[in-house]
Amino acid sequence: MMEVTLRQLRAFAALARTGGFTRAAESLHITQSALSGLIKELENQLGVRLVDRSTRRIRLSEVGREFHSATTQVLRDLDAAVENVDNLKRLRRGIVRIAAPQLMSSTLVPEVIAGFRQAYPDVRIHLVDCAVETVIAQALRGEVDISIGPQREAVAELVADPLFDLPFMAVFPPGHPLEANSRVAWADLVRYPLISLQGQFTDRLSMDLQGISAVPPIRPTHEVAFMSTALSMVNSGLGVTTCLPYAQTLVDLYGLRMRPLADPEVRRQFFVYHRQHASLPPAAEAFVQYLHEHIRQRAWGSATP
Template sequence: MNVTLRQLSAFVAAADTGSFTLAAERLFITQSALSSLIKELEQALGLRLFDRSTRRLKLSETGRELYPQIEKILHDLAGVVSEAGNLKALERGTVRVAVPQLLACTLLPEVMAGFHRQYPAVQLRLVDCAVESVMARVFSGEVDIGLGPEREANSDIQASELFRMPFMAVLPPGHALAKRRQLAWSDLSGQPLVTLQGQFTELLVSDVGEAARDLHKEAFMQVTFMTTALALVRAGLGVTLCMPYARMLVEQYGLVMRPIGDPVVERSFWIFTRRGRSLTPAAQEFLKFLQQRLQGPDTFA
């Protein structure tokens, strides 16, 4: 059995108008083409759908029984097409993004607000989590997109660099080092240093290299969240390190940031998506928007 949508549309149009002529006009086809579609449908089904007379076209008993079901098929299909159009036109849709806590409370809200102004019908859902669990959220399908510092990705994760930023020292404004416009890593020797747990500290010491020889990793106070580190620095319990994008949060804690050189150590931030899984139109547009906003030279000036 080979039933087409054109045949079903011809059947409903003919049933609604009671005339091949009017049905053909509704569908913008010739009367002979419409008559052929009806005949093809009857042959495919092996049923007579209309009782024909010289005065009026009427549904047969079988046609009357099938009409509600065929009309529903066409109505449901129209709904699917309309919904697909809405998704493509970003008249609706949902984007789920996983980001570490610091990005979630500094950089992402402004980006999300800009996207929402442009596409108010698209729902944005932010999942703030530990750095190490961003890729896991992407892999499980809990989110469409992950954003975070570079991490070793498995074969199921597609990773692309979004931006790079240098480390900054965060100090109380009355700290002796705060009087300098730029610091060297050797200036941090002997300072109580608050860092983040996990790969943050290991990668930092590795990247700083020889300049870190006087930084004793065992003496670092390691915490889970940057907000905790900032609170400890504000209490006078040490200094910490973070990225320039957190400047607003740092200032809210009453602290100051100073660049560190000799060497300049940068951290790259990446976009993570699930390999082999297509993004929705809304997620594709958000990804494009994210790249445009965060890859410009003056983004973090």
């Protein structure tokens, strides 16, 4: 089986382009004898003469002219492929596919995307906002590069990269009796109509608070699908709710107040998930690094004035 090398092909292309061994060798920064050796090796590999030599000039044989056309296309495609990989590596192009819960997709993630796009304007971001229960499955199925979501039972096929660990906050309208407190006890919060999220959100909270005698069982007055709905209901005076500090921009947008919840402090840990045996594309890897840096720069947990 013939083993034509890339050096041989580039030597032949340079010779055909320049029309002489001296100029071809100079263009490749090799000696003329080295160039002549590469051409002879190529002809021996193919078993045909590609170049007709004379004392004054060289000319491509008929086979050489046809081979030159194919060689030019091969080298052009190879150079384009190498340039494409280099662009991906240098983040001159690429796409990052992210799945995140609806609340995070309307607060934290857009902030990160905006900053990342300033640093890497040629990288496209595709955000999938979905229910928190389905966010991890997006990465597991390979539909996204990364998923950002809360701690769940370990999945062997996924890598879980810790992102942040934050306490729950109480959210209520301005002028509410709880506004006088720098911190709000759970026992005080649940005395008011509580608006909570459906499904695992309320179930996990109940488990965290179970067995604490000072805190009555959580019985939400309203259970809704999205935190934006809960905040709108709080804004309308229908009750209070809880959320994590990363949602503060949305809380502020509704003109609401936020205070740390205590007695006990309940926390939630979030992770960046990606498939175990699939390396992240360069753009996705850069986005994860930028996300971690953005989190480190945030000062969460303080009360809203």
